[in-house]
Amino acid sequence: MTEDVVVHKGLEGIYVTESSLSYIDGLAGKVYVRGYDLTELAMKSSYEEVAYLLIYGKLPNKREYYNWVEAISKNYGIEEGMKKILREIPRWNSPLDVLKYSLLTIGLWDKEQNRLDKDALYDKIVNILGKTPTILAAWYRISNDLDIIEPRDDLNYAANFLYMVRGEHVEEDAKALDTDLILHIEHGMNASAFAGLVTISTLSDIYSAVTSAINTLKGPLHGGAAGAALKQFREIGSPENAEKYVEEKLSRKERIMGFGHRVYKTYDPRAKVLKEMLMKMDLKGEAKNLFEIALRVEEICMERLCKTKRICPNVDFYAGILYVHLGFPIEYGPAIFALSRIGGWIAHILEYLESPRLIRPRHKYVGPIGLKYVPLEERE
């Protein structure tokens, strides 16, 4: 009755497309974006430049770079209607939920949202990149009973976002966030990138495709690990408690959050950059304490998990501590992740549109066939 087929649950090991966006060498602990070492880009480049590199396949020259940055910053402003909508959203919603809803809403203001030709897509891309930080910052202000702060087009993507949240510009913090956004911008094929491809493969529209990706990032198995790691450090409370906490967790066969990765079998290079950056920063209060706890947990788990089982720190181990330092509550982690990954999702969507094919998998039917329909009145 059913075909003799192999079902690839979770599509594990299935290659769905060819891509020249990024390559992860999980054994060497390296990640390359369009051939460049991501960690070098994180330290030397800007979010806008790496987004350009991903989307257009090459580093921009000076003219291209300034035009690109200007095109994005010209789109920082959001419509009064969007602000009104944001004010009406019940406060209990998570920042990521607000972001995914708002992204679809941006599309409603675009009269040509269905166009997929190159010229139209450029406008949509800078529209999405320009407006998402403003929406997230506006939500932060609204949900904290504060006035919305208008964007500053003289500040870059990361700096402007932080300014709209906090009302002040601190260069060191803006640079740290920029580095974090670059580190999260792209990471090969994964659940959210694939969701974006499924949507665009039907030749839907780019707002819908990016929203599909955000919807998929939402789950705790994808976008929520930085918050889980942070929660764990808060539970530990102080570096002296770390050893007991780790021992107890491992003896109960529970996991240390921020350790382990499907692809990396060594120290995640992105975690290394974040750790070194936090080392150099003037952390205070809770962020300082959490960082000291994290360092102690890492020290213990390097022996217990990394050296022996190849379960090593991943990017989420340190990311949440940076967000605490920047003043964000724990639930902003997935939304900041999305703010960064939008550049990568757009690049995946555009790359797929170069030779699109409808993604249409099959399932292996294992139910009955040929059952006789019994009218309702005759059923037991």
Ligand SMILES: CC(C)(COP(=O)(O)OP(=O)(O)OC[C@H]1O[C@@H](n2cnc3c(N)ncnc32)[C@H](O)[C@@H]1OP(=O)(O)O)[C@@H](O)C(=O)NCCC(=O)NCCS
């Ligand atoms: C990310 C993750 C799902 C990858 O897992 P994976 O490579 O598929 O490995 P598995 O889930 O098959 O686990 C293999 C073994 O390592 C152990 N392990 C994996 N991650 C562990 C962790 N963080 N702490 C302790 N043990 C861990 C498992 O318990 C399992 O042990 P066993 O063989 O004795 O049963 C996993 O490491 C994890 O849950 N990490 C914590 C959450 C996290 O930080 N996620 C963010 C990823 S970016």
